[in-house]
Amino acid sequence: MTDTDYTALEAALVDLLGPRGVSSDLRQRERASVDGARMSPIIAELLPLGVADLVAFPTTAAEIAAVVAVAARFGAPITPRGKGTGNYGQAIPMAGGLVIDTSRARTVLGVDGDTITADAGAPMTALEQAARAAGKQLWMYPSTVHTTIGGFLAGGSGGTGTIAHGSNDMGFVVALDVATPVSDGALVHVEGDEAQRYVHNYGTAGIIARATVRVEDLQDWRGLYASFDDFRGALSVLRALGDLHPAPRLVSADTPHIAAQLPPDDAVPPGRSSLRMIADVRTVEEATALIEGAGGRIEDVREGPTVSAAISVLSYNHPIEWLQKSEPGVYFHVEVSGDALIDRIDEVHAVYPGGLLHIEAGHTVPIGMLAGVYESPEAVYAGIAALNELGVGVHNPHQWNVDFRLPQTVELARETDPRGLLNPGKLNPEYAGPTKGAIR
Structure with a gap:
């Protein structure tokens, strides 16, 4: 990459977007240069990984394309950004340059x-x-x-x-x-x-x-909240609930310890394993019978257009994020999948000290987030190998390189970005990290 005249680039972007559409203010640049990387203690130890020289705020798809063209003309590195919530370093501008914040292009x-x-x-x-x-x-x-x-x-x-x-x-x-x-x-x-x-x-x-x-x-959705004496009770019905027809939008369960860290809710009682479900109204009766037949109890059934949002924000990596907030500096997690999450749960939990699983019914097999007490990167990677031995698929979130169709993306970028301006540092063809059995 050539040296970039950021003063001239800023002026060109102001001409394109207006004075409110671009910023060189340090606070704005720092805000645009962070994402969810702090959820990974491995990456957090390396921060800051980079800070933008400029931030652009296009408001339409056409403006996004125009900003890319201007930045390319100046030879500036270009890192795109949405809300920056779901990435672990992938949205950080490691080479500085221009961050394109697309969140104002909302049409x-x-x-x-x-x-x-x-x-x-x-x-x-x-x-x-x-x-x-x-x-x-x-x-x-x-x-x-x-x-x-x-x-x-x-x-x-x-x-x-x-x-x-x-x-x-x-x-x-x-x-x-x-x-x-x-x-x-x-x-x-x-x-x-x-x-x-x-x-x-x-x-x-x-x-x-x-x-x-x-x-x-x-579909007419219901938010079904249930609880069990222990995690095994929730695990015993997870697959059956996921197999209901019409299929639920989500079935999500946590150990009592993780559930206790979630935002206070009468439907998530302390000391019990929590199961939450976005269920088609036609399946609520059958789901209730399955849960109660396994020794669980229904805590609440909620309806309304916000039910999916309320339960979805307590799924995927979010319960682990609440766990990390409640006990800062203690836990890390890896993304996991496979029937062993149910059939061999004691062995899965034992892989990492303090092992705790958040689990969800998946398209073909259960998926989840396995948290453990953080000791070192080496211990995390050794645990990934041990999980693979148990038949657990693992995706490693503690790195920022493209790890999905990497060779194909490298080949595509040779055509679309021959100067390597787009999100530098994230497309390394030699990368071969511990990411076997990705859950996607």
Whole structure:
């Protein structure tokens, strides 16, 4: 990369976006240079990994493409950013340069049949609301419901609310409009398999400016809260609840210790294992029978348009985040999957000191987050190998390199970003870290 004249770049961006559309203020630059990396003690020990020289705030998909073109003309590193909540270093500008904060590009263009289209910064809640108004719902609904659609797709998330459809590699994305350093300010429209090439690659081959994703007919959801004397009780019904038809949007369970760290709620009683479920109203009676037949009790059944959001924010890595906040500096986690999470839970818990599992019913097998007391990176990696031996798939969140379709992304970036301007430091072809059995 060449040396960049950031004073001149800032002036050019002001001409494009206006004075409120770009900032060189240190506080703004620092705010735009952090993400969820502190959830990883391994990465947290290395912070700060980089600070932006400038931050741009485009408000439309077209402006995102125009900003990429201006930055490329100046030879500046370009790191895209949504809300920065779901990444572990992937949204940090390791080479400095320009951060493009896409969160102001919030337009939802609307529903068309079984799809919905929105600019990259539109929150998933806005897409869900627009879909609901048209009698539809998103195929999947993330644990961070205020995340942006662009960040959700470009980041590492597989999504919750995916029991019926699988991860966002399984047909959720219909089409994308992307901006690259070689597209000269134009949006490049890609569909199907071609669009999938830009998913999960952290903007290293192209920046998602607009997305078209699948919706389906709206269902009448209920938020079902249950509890058990112990975690084994919750585990005993998890697969059966996930197999109900119509499929739940989410089935999520925690040990009593993790449940005790969640926000206070009468439906999550202290000293008991908590199970939370977004269930189709047609299955509530059957779910109740399964839970009570396994010795559990129903704490509450809630309805209304906010029920999915309220339960989703207590899923995926969020219970572990509450655990880390309650006992700072103690816990780390890895993403896990497989039937061993139920069938060999004692062995799974024993892999790490203080092992605690958050579990969810997945599309094909249970998925979850395994927390343990942090000792060292070496202990984390040794535990990943031990989990693999137990038949547990593990995705390692304690690194920032693209680890999904890495060779294909490297090849794509040679075409779309030959100067390596996009999110430098995140696309290392030699990377071979401990990430066997990814859960996506």
